[in-house]
Amino acid sequence: MRITGRGLVFDATAVEGPFRVCSFDSLLQREDGTLLVSFRRGTAKDSADGNGVICESTDDGESWSVISEGFVTEFEGVPGEVRSVELAELDDGRLLAVLLWVDRSEGDGTLRDVESDAMAPMHLLQEYSADGGRTWGDRRLLKREVVLSGPVVRLPGRGWLVTSEFSHGQTETAGRFHGAYAHFSEDGERFEATVDVVDEDPDTFFYDQRQRCCPRTGRPVAMFWTYDVHAEADIEMHMAWGAAGSLDWETPRSMGMAGQIAMPIPLQDGRLLAFYVHRHEPGSLRLVASEDEGLSWDSENELVVYSSSGLGEQGISDETTYDEFWEAMGTWSFGHPTAAVLSDGSLLLVYYAGADETCLSVHWARVEI
Template sequence: MPGKHLETQDPCSPAPAYHLPNGPRTRNRPADGRLVQSARLSTRLSIHLKTTDGVLLVAWLTSLLPGEIRLVTTSFCFHRKIRMANISVIDRHVVYENPAPHNQARHAYFPGLVKFPSNDLLALFTLGEAFEAANCTTSVSRSQDQGRTWKFEGPLHTRDAERRYHSDYLKPTLLNDGRLIAMGYRFHRDDPDENIVNPDTDGVREGDNLISFSHDEGRTWSDPRIVPRSYPELIEQSGPTIQLRRGTLLGCGSLFPRWDGSNPSGSVGALLKSEDGGDTWDDHTRFFQDPKGQCAPSEPRLCEMQDDRVVALVWMHDHINNRNHTNHVTVSHDAGITWSDPIDTGVPGQASNLMYCKDDLLLTIHCHREGDNVGLFVRLVDLARDRWQTVEEKKIWGNAPAMKAAAYSSMGQNLKFGQASLLPLENGEILATHWAVESGQGRVLTHRLRVELS
């Protein structure tokens, strides 16, 4: 048709609301909450209305100039009414604390928990004489009463003489077939007096990414074996692997700077993927890349929402300027094949974690280590249309001073709590777990939560 044009309006942009023919004037409230002015257009013929995914599409033919017919479309964003929520703390328990601090130094850090079909819980955490001690190794505790009491079962594996100073850090995942895997990494150390971090460059020692298997609910484990990687840097896989509903295993990590401080692969996030139950892994996909090239996705965590919709929540760690930014997320809608650009959550947290609730709702947990309100915060988040909107938040623990930890060389001295996680229990309660230094002792703590929606 001569003179025909197609005009479109981006969904949820600050668009005007048009005076529709034979109908009332309509206003649109964009995503940022501002009301915009309405406008009139002369129209001919009919209007076509269609709703898809919360967006109202409107199309009509209009004549603005003699001899010109124009097809105009616009769209209106209708956000669901955010439900009210209440997050409450029911009780607190200790997974591990040194039973004899007057006799020996034993500090617990970096916990990860799983729940078995029997409702027993298993915790893996690192136990050692100090935060960066050479004898730090992954240890096991078990609970048979939903996390109220715990029995310490000892180290996950016995280090041989050649690797007796190689400190390791593993997290558990329960697979659909009943097997357990523990994945993480270790640092190579030949001398117990060697530091993990180079104080001159902020780089770390060489190391290996590891995996171990258990077929008896974590009572015995295979010797950890090395997971080959394509990067020259060690992958900081500090969080657990997840298994998608389709069966694919996904793990992730940032890249530690090398001993000389270099990051030849850049400040990116590596995604580890296995299609054969953890026997082989591919790490060529990147789930995160800072467009400015200066922030690393430290301590990332993964969660599957709807089928193949995977969210990665990261601590934005700026090594170049020695500062932390707000938490960001990246999102995949194809089981981790492609990923969005980083999305700013606006949450001033560092180490964080997340679990799927239902619909577009996530429950997240964040370590706030800087500023006036230091502590552990739990948030209910609406991630509809991949947009972060906090519905409710609750501070569940705050027994720590403010601290700054934007360099690896300062973490051992400055960090007093971290690596929080959320585990849904059979009765609908949620177990929040983290490590913390209290009374000079590194402990693994839990907080039992109840989340009520209305």
């Protein structure tokens, strides 16, 4: 594997004014080859003014233009922010946008209250576009009180899968626990009852699931940033293969590698790649391959796609508490790896990064595999 090109989807350093923090990016490859990248843009990673921006490329990622500056941020009369946007193309050519909306009626960017261990109200909304993502409307509520987690997955011959998660705070009668979920729709319009991707677990949190469908077998595969609640520390990344027909997944198993968010990239030739966040030193984004569906990984030959120039990320030491871990997330200066397989078989990788958390751009890299 080797990098054959690099560039910027959106250059935050060229922005005049305070809206210089881009994060939570995602990538959609349309049937005609058009690429769309959505990302959050705000004055900080955790601020009340975040909104989703969409950029388009019609030349395999060589050049990009902004086609949508944002969505309506008020919902049910309550001020909020659009924290992340995941896109999908429906059978009739329309685009579906699934939005993570966060209640910002308190006027600040707090996500989690330390005293109560409660999250700000968050809901999944859906909107549609008939002009390639330039304008949006027909807003609907998809699911209340969950967090959007990873790209919308097209299950061939079945429909679309939206994935989510939620951290349930500690109360006087129960400890905190975390769930990873999926919401299925046959037509991209009506989403059915929620199913568990991972059973709710008070001991291990399976964060930030990313799912992709294998082009060879049709099976979805999920990867998880995994956290040990009692140790208050990240553990090895986990993964699970699923069944598209029954919408159930294996019990997640360790990938044998330290990391956080990981994007699975199943290939037609049977290989499985993972584009993942290597948050511990040296901070980087890496691409690694497996020849046996993730039972083992060729870590010796993994490709470093991005290396952080900072002094080191906060919140990754063994002494970090759960509260400090949450606070540190707002300072991280790179992340959210995503990918598309281009028509020539190469990969387009997209992620956010910057010198520090006050100015973050959206980057791309092309990799020959």
